[in-house]
Amino acid sequence: MTDSNDTPDLQSRITPRLIESLYTEAMILADEARAYFDDEGREERLTLEPFVRVGFACESLKVxxxxxxxxxxxxxxxxxxxxxxxxxxxxxxERRLGKATESDPAVVEQLPPSAQRLINSSADLYARIRRLDEGQLADEPVASPARALMGRLERDLIWNRT
Structure with missing residues (x-):
């Protein structure tokens, strides 16, 4: 039998260790993207059709x-x-995850495999972080004016009885 207290809440899922692991992953991805789009990707971009080159540039900005x-x-x-x-x-x-534009699958499939890998990796990491960010809001208690009033009434009734 599982008690509701046994269910891990968001605070126990977002640990310093998880944050450090995700940060390391993000920094490695950032370094790979910089290296690719600044060096190897330039050469690959030159082999693309002009319209696809524009898509390549847009996708590099999205990453x-x-x-x-x-x-x-x-x-x-x-x-x-x-x-x-x-x-x-x-x-x-200002503390929430910023909105990032999604990639267009039709554009991505025309790009070189290395670019596709970086685009997909950044989209995957962003989706995982977005789930954590949205989970933080779901776990925050919502202030209810009715509950606050009930709490005050209960306190007043208890206080007046003594």
């Missing part, structure tokens, strides 16, 4: 944007863990 949003979110999580900001502030828009 960079995804990675920057991921790194910013992970650094925010580190700051929460270090006590530099409070976890209760996590729902504020």
């Amino acid at each position: 960079t944007t995804r990675i920057m949003h991921i790194v910013a979110w992970l650094l925010t999580q580190r700051a929460v863990e270090a006590g530099e900001i409070t976890g209760a502030d996590g729902g504020r828009p």
Whole structure:
């Protein structure tokens, strides 16, 4: 029999170890993307049709944007863990994962395999981080005015009885 208290909550899933692991993964991906789009990718890009070259450039920007949003979110999580900001502030828009544009599968399939791998890896990592970010909001208690009123009434009734 499983008690609801045995179910891990989001705080136990987002641990400093997980944040560090994801941060390392993001930084490795960022380095691979930089190396590819600055060097090897330039040569491959020259072999593409002009329209596909534009798609290549757009997708390289999308990869960079995804990675920057991921790194910013992970650094925010580190700051929460270090006590530099409070976890209760996590729902504020500037503490949430930034919106990244999705890749167009029709464009991606025309690109070289190395570019496809980086695009798909960045999209996968972004999706995993997005699930963690959305999970933080789902686990935050929603302030209910009715519950607050009931709590005050209960306190007042108990206080007046004594």
